[in-house]
Amino acid sequence: METFNGTGVSKGYAIGTAYVIEPCEKKSAAHTAGNSCEEAERLKGAVELSKRQVKDIAQKASRSLDGKNAGIIESQINFLDDPAFVGQAFTLIKGKNISAETAVSHVADSLYAAFSHIDDDYIKERAADIKDIGDRILKNLAGEKSGIDFENMPENTVLFAHDLKPSDTAQIDKSKVSAFVTEAGGRTSHTAILAKAFGIAAVVGCKGMLGNVKTGDKVITDGVSGTVLINPDEKELSKYTRISEKFKTENAKNTAAAKRAVYTKAGKRITVAANIGTINDLKTAISNGAEGVGLFRTEFLYMDRSDMPSEEEQFEVYKKAAQMLDGRPLTIRTLDIGGDKSLPYLNLPKESNPFLGLRAIRLCLKDTGIFKPQLRAILRASAFGNIQIMFPMISSLGELSEAKGVLESCKAELRRRGEAFDSCIKTGMMVEIPSAAIMADSFAGHVDFFSIGTNDLTQYTLAADRLNENVSELYNPMNPAVLKLIQMTINAAHAASIPCCMCGELASDEKAAAVLLGYGLDEFSVSPGAITETKSNLLKKASAGQ
């Protein structure tokens, strides 16, 4: 038995049979150069053939993969037209009177070396594409067929390679391959991305394993720890059979759990919603079983651009999100900018204490030219689904009534315009400033719901900047002071018969679930990727306790 360690980049376990993809041997020595015209013609033919092959692979890939991955392969066609690659090889043939093989090897090697040294992981990974294309042209020059024997692969095959090339992986039969192991590559490598898309285990950066593994060997791949065992003994085999079974059951359970509703022992329904920033997030959230959106961060609509998004633009996005949710609630938080998030086109003054400065609702109330178009867009979208409005950073009753006043004036304007909206639209507030939590009972009568933002509530209560690593020990949402404020907020909500949600990080904290259920929290809103785990945890805790 031999053990190798790399980086696990896609979770999962595979016990299977190795298939080793041998690196392509350079054939440049085998062919002596003819005259430069002949060599150029040979290269031209090999490049044309390579283009057809890559196009063919890309087409197959677009049927079995999503568009983004197929795009990676398609981008290889550009390399085949690239003046800096194939163009350079032609120049070398003419200028130095060398064989097409030598020219291609030379160019591919120097580009591979150059790309490998770029300090951007993503671009570094493109070195694999360059090598792939170079190898393909060389193979076509030598007249051999390219590709791996996927037809006759047994089930549970674990692919071993120096680096998996997009053109190799595009033809993979998902029903037969159960893991990837490569010597090269990092977390952003093509291998990692593809393995995650396939939902199979992958270990990359597993140095020195080639040469110690041959096709047909029995292997274990641990995509969690990054361990690869070649010809494992009985003890390891039975251990991993157990772990792998457990992993599969857990996974199936979590996915199934996401479809079930959570009820406490007392029969109260608990919902798990999603925190989203984009329509893409919402797609993930819905497929993971979100029962609504507890927090739509609208900041993303305002960022990475040079001007404010118009009412119309925002309306389209909110409307689309509401329609996708098909009746489930969509809680839209009005612009929360300022603090650590700034917008260049707003020309906000630099502040010495940005977290205690002009941000979120404070900014919107000061400049209703920003606030009103957003409120009108949200109101208009409410005609197309179940939308709720949420104001961030409320610290006093005065601010809340001022915000509600602006909302009313927007409703009046839409009525004048004759635009449809939900006249009973629910309006709530974030409880993320200690003063709001302390006075929650006074606020509760003026809103339709509370949503606790634990990230800000924790940093304001403990006076500890959550982004400052020197005080990160002090930043603890489970600090008794913070928990007490959370409990007060939930109690005040229930006394006024309104629901209370939580949309901070704490909502997805496994250790906090029992406490929050005990306090009577009605909704847990978490990131789209955390929905299934949060839900299965809540199902366990809810039936065990309250």
Add this chain to the structure above:
Amino acid sequence: MTTQTVKILNKVGLHARPASMLVNTAGKFGCDIKIKSSEKSVTAKSMINLLSLRAKMGDTITIEADGSDEKEAVKALTDLINSKFGED
């Protein structure tokens, strides 16, 4: 000669897919097109050269075209970059 300075707006910057779209668009025009960053200037018709610019979100680049269809080329490339290459 026509030039235009633009900001890269898409999240991943000039990575494989955006660079590939840029090369394909540039290839439709007969004029010479160069893309300049603060560090260097490369031809817009080479994917490898474009990747080597390592242009990230927020970086500013200059498109410079020379030839009979230079105006159309600069407009098409500017529009493509401003559309964030179709990323969400």
